Amino acid sequence: MQENKSKTCISCNRDEHTVPLVSITFAQKPAWICTQCLPTLIHDPQRLQSKFESMKLDGEPPERLID
Ligand SMILES: [Zn+2]
Numbered sequence: 001m002q003e004n005k006s007k008t009c010i011s012c013n014r015d016e017h018t019v020p021l022v023s024i025t026f027a028q029k030p031a032w033i034c035t036q037c038l039p040t041l042i043h044d045p046q047r048l049q050s051k052f053e054s055m056k057l058d059g060e061p062p063e064r065l066i067d
Pocket residue numbers: 009010011012013014033034035036037
């Protein structure tokens with residue numbers, strides 16, 4: 001368990017100290033995305049979907065819904 005794992009953008013993996021992150025959910029899974037990647041999510045959600053699927057394979061879904 002990594003208690004202090006910081007939030008990172010699901011798309012570019014930058015953390016909240018580098019970019020502003022926005023909380024999102026997709027397919028009932030919570031995640032974070034930075035403001036720079038947000039347009040990607042809006043215009044190309046399919047790309048993000050593969051990210052979520054790979055996250056699931058890692059067996060380490062983000063569970064921090066609330067800060
Ligand atoms: Zn990003």
